[in-house]
Amino acid sequence: MHVKSILVTAAVAGTVVYGLGSYYGWPARGESQNPLERALAQEKRTAEEALQPAIDLAQAQRPPAGQPAPAPPVVDESALRYFAQQGDTRRLEAEMARLRALYPEWKPPADLTGTVARVDPELERMWKLFGESKLGELRAAIAQRSAGDPNWQPPADLVQQLDQAEARQRLVNASNAKQWEQVIRIGTDTPALLTCANVDSLWRVAEAFVQTKRPDRARDAYSYVLTNCTDPADRLATMQKVLPALPEEMTLALLAQERNGEFSSIRDELARQRIGRAAENPPLTATPEELRRIEALATAATTPDDAILLGFYALHHNDAAKAVTWFKTALSRNGGAKAAEGAVLALSAVKDHLQAEELGSQWLEAGAANRKAYLDAATALIAQEPPPRLSEAIVTRIARTVGSERYASGASGLGWYAYNSGQVEAAGEWFKTALGWDRNLEQAAYGLALVRQRLRDRAGLLAIVSEWGARSQRIADILRPGRQAAPAREVREIPLPAAVPESVPREGPRLPARVARAASPPAAIEDEVPSRSAEPAAPRRAASGGGRAGAAALAQGWRLLDLKRPAAAIEAFDIAQRTGSAQVAGDAAAGKVYAQLQQGLTAEANVSAASAPIPQARRRELTALILSERFYALYDAKNYNAALLVLGERARYAPETTDLMMSRGWSYFNLGRYADARKVFSALHRANGSPQAQSGLTAIDEVTKITRY
Amino acid sequence: MSRILASLVAAIMAFGIAFPAAAAIPAEAWDLYRQKFVMADGRVVDDVNGEISHSESQGYGLLLAYLAGDRTTFARILAFTRTEMLIRDDGLSAWRWDPKASPHVTDINNASDGDLLIAYALASAGAGWNMPNYTAAARQLARSLTKVALLKRNGEIWLMPGAHGFSEKDRPDGPVVNPSYWIFEALPVMARLTGDQSWMQVKATGLRLLDRVAKTAKPPAEWLSVKGEPKPAEGFPAQFSYNAIRIPLYLLRAGLTEPARFGPIRAAWSNGTATIDLGSGKPVDPLPDPGYRILAASIACALDGTPVPAELKTFQPTAYYPSTLHLLSLAMLAERYPRCM
Incomplete structure (x- = not known):
C-alpha cells in the first residue's frame, strides 16, 4: 500500500497521531480518547466542506492515480541512516517512531552509522538538501531526475519527509500572516506534523483555534502536548501559552496534567492574574492562598511588580495602609510610575494628603495616570475642612497642574480653598474656570453662587440660581429667606492682590499669593466672632523681636481681616504699629492698607501706604x-x-x-x-x-x- | 514519445490550447533569464523593485518555465510559491514578499493577476506534462479566484484586482479595475477548470472595456474606475504605464487581433515605446528596453506583417520586468505568429 494512502486512511480513521504516542511510550490512542484527533477530524470535515480546500501539491511528483501502486514496500531506512550520520537525533527519533508505527514488525538496525554504502549518490544528495532545509532545491532535484528517468520514483520516505517539512514551513508562514483558517487547514491535512517533535506547529494550530474563537479545540491541542510530550521546556511553554489564551476553567483543567510540580510558576502567574483581576474589579476577591503565594514571592523578590500588584489589590480591598507599604516597597525597588501612582492613591486613601501631594508632584511627567492620581490627591488635600495651612509652593504647583490638565474638580477645589481662606474673588475665578471646563460641576456652581452672594452680585447670583435651582437644592436655597446664610456685610471683598509671584501657574486664573499663606481659616459665617487665641497665624507674619502684645495685635489684625472685619482689623493693626517692633510695625502698616482696601477706602489706603514705614518689597x-x-x-x-x-x-x-x-x-x-x-x-x-x-x-x-x- | 503525444492530445482536449511540441522559449534564452532572476530556492526576483518577489513574478516564472519546458525550475519556483506565498485563508497568494522584512510577507492582500498566472501556469503544466496534481492545484486556485475576485455588476462580470481595497465599498469611485489583469489566454482555462462560464463573461467584459476605452482614442489607463463610464481611478496617475503596456501582449497571446483595439496604443507609440500621460497624450518615460520595444514590434508584425527587427529576436536579460515581457513576446511569436520569427 502506498505510504500516502496509508496516511490518508489513518487520518480518516482518527489514528494518525500514532507515531509519537508509541515512540514516547504511550499507547496510540483511539478516536474517542484523543481530543486533538477529534478536533482535527472535525476540522477535516469542515475543510472538506469548504469551497477552498488546501492545495495539494505535496505529492506533486507522485504518479497519476490509476497507475499500479509500487510493490509492497521494503522498509526504507535511508532517512534513518542519513539522520544518524548527521547526528540529527531529533529527526532520527521521529523517523524511528514513524517507521515503528508503520511497520510494527520492523526492528531498527543495530548499526545506523555503519558502513552501509550508498549505492545512489543522487539520492544521497537529495537527503543532503533535505538536511539543509533546501526544500525548493530538493523539489527541483526530484523533478529533474523524474524527467530524465521516467522509471525513477522518489523514495516514499523522502517524499513524506519533504511534504511534512514544507507543510511545517507553510504553517509557520500562514501563522505569521495571521491566516488562521489556513493554519488549521494545513494542520488538518498534515496530522503527522502535529507531534511532540514539532511542538511549535501544535502551538500554532492551537493559537489558530484561539484566534478563530474555538477555545475548546485549542484546549484539545494543548492537552495533547501535556498528555503526550515529555520535554519539560515544551510542557512549561505550553502552559505559558495557555495562560493568556484560554478561559480560566480550561486553564485549571489543563493545569491538572501537571507532573512533579512543574507548573509552579504557572500557578504563581494564575494567582497573579486573579489578584490583578480582583484588584481592578473590587467585588472580586483573591483567595488567601493566592494572596499568600504572591506575598511570599513579593517579599523575597528584588523586583517591584508583585509589590505593585499587591498594593493595588490592598488599595481596592479596604486595606490602604497595607497598600502604602507595598507601594513604598515597590518604589524602593525602582517601581517607577505605576508604583508612584499607587502610592499617591494609597496615601490619599489613608488621608495622608500632604505626603500624597508631595510624592505625586514628583511624578507629574510620568503619564496621564500619575497626573490624575496627583490631581485627586491634591484636590483631597485642599478640600479638607478646615483648610490646611499650605506653603505657597504647594498651592502654586497644585494650581499649575490643575490649570495645565484643565481639571474641573481641582479648579473647584481651589475655589473652595480660596473661599474658605477668605479670598472670595479668587474663589470666584476658580469656580468660573471649573465651570468652563465642566459646565455640569454643581459644587463649582454652588461655590460661585456663594461668591456672588458675598460680592452682592445680585444679577450674577440670580443667573446661577435660575440655571441650577432645579438641579441643586442647596443652590435654590440660597435665595430662600429662612434657609439662607447670614446676610453679607457691607464690605467689599479684598481684590486679587497684584503682586503675584513669578511661580504662579501659567494656566487657569492666578491664585493670589496670599491664599497660600492664609492664616487659620475663617469660619463660614462672617458674623462669628473669632474665639481663638491670638497667637501668630503663620510664621511669615510672626513678630520677631517685638513685644508680645504687638505681635498678638498684628495676628489679631490679620485674623479680623480674614473675617472681613476691616474696621476692627485697622484698630488691631494700629495697636501693633504702636507696640510692636519695627518689623511688626511694618507688617501692621501693610495690614492697615489691606484693611482699608477691604473697606473700599482706596484713597485712604494710598495715604497709609505712602506714609507708613513699609518695607520696599511690600x-x-x-x-x-x-x-x-x-x-x-x-x-x-x-x-x-x-x-x-x-x-x-x-x-x-x-x-x-x-x-x-x-x-x-x-x-x-x-x-x-x-x-x-x-x-x-x-x-x-x-x-x-x-x-x-x-x-x-x-x-x-x-x-x-x-x-x- | 507516445506519452508526450498522449499528453498533448489530453491537453488539447481538456483546454483547447495549442501546446508546443518543442519549447516555445529557446533553452539559451531561458537559461539567461533563469540564472539572473530565479533563485536556488525558487524565488523569482524583481531586481529593480528592492529585490522583492510577488505573486506576479512567481506566476510569470512558472509560466516561462513551462514555456521553456523546464520541469526542474517549475518545481523549484512552485515549491517557493506554495510554502511562502500561497498561505492566505482563501487559498490565494499573498502578493508581496520582501527578503528584508520579517515575516517576509509584508502585504497579505492578493493580486488577482498573480493568482491567475499561477493557476494558468499550473493548469498548463498539469496538462502539458501530465501532472494531475498540478491540475488539481490549478483548479483549487481557480475556484478561489472565482469566489474572491469576480464581481457581477450591471450585467458585467469584472475581475477585481484584489480581495480588498477596490470595491464600491472600499472606494468612492469603486469598483476600480486594472485592465492589464485580464490575461485573456488564461480566462477560458479558468472556465474549464471550474466549469464556471462566468470566466467567459469576464473575458467579454474585459474586451468591451478595452473597446470603450479605444473609442476615446486614448490608450487605457493603468487603473480604471468602472463605477460609471470608465475613467482613470482616483489616486492613481492617469497614465498608460508599466501595467497597461502588457495589454497588447495579452491580446496577441490570446489571438485577439481586432485592430481597432490597438489603434490608440499604436498611435501613442508612433515615436517609440513610452509611458503616456493620458491628459496630454505625451510620453512620460521612454521605454527603450528591447523587452518593451518588442511589444510594439509584435503588434506591427501580428497585425500588419511588419518584420520584427532582428535585434529584438535575440534575448539578453536586462531588468526583471522587461525581460519577462521579452520572453513572453518571443514565445508568443514562435507559437502564434511564426512568420514573424
Missing part, C-alpha cells in the same frame, strides 16, 4: 494692589481710558494678572479698539485656553462682522 506689592483697586473702580465706572492709564502705571510695580488682562481686553473692547482687544484676548487664549478669553474673541468677531456689513 510697598511695591501694596502699590500694585492699590492701583488694581483704582483700575477696577474706574472700570466699573466705565471710564475705560483712565482705567487703562492706571493699568499702565501699575505695570511698573507688578506683572499684570490674568483677570486684569481680561479687564484690559474688555476696556479696549469697550473703547472700540478691537485690534488691541484681540491681541490681549488671543494672548490669554493661547496662554491658558480660557473660555473667558474665547468669549472676548467671539464678541470681537461678532462686532466686527456687524461693522463690516
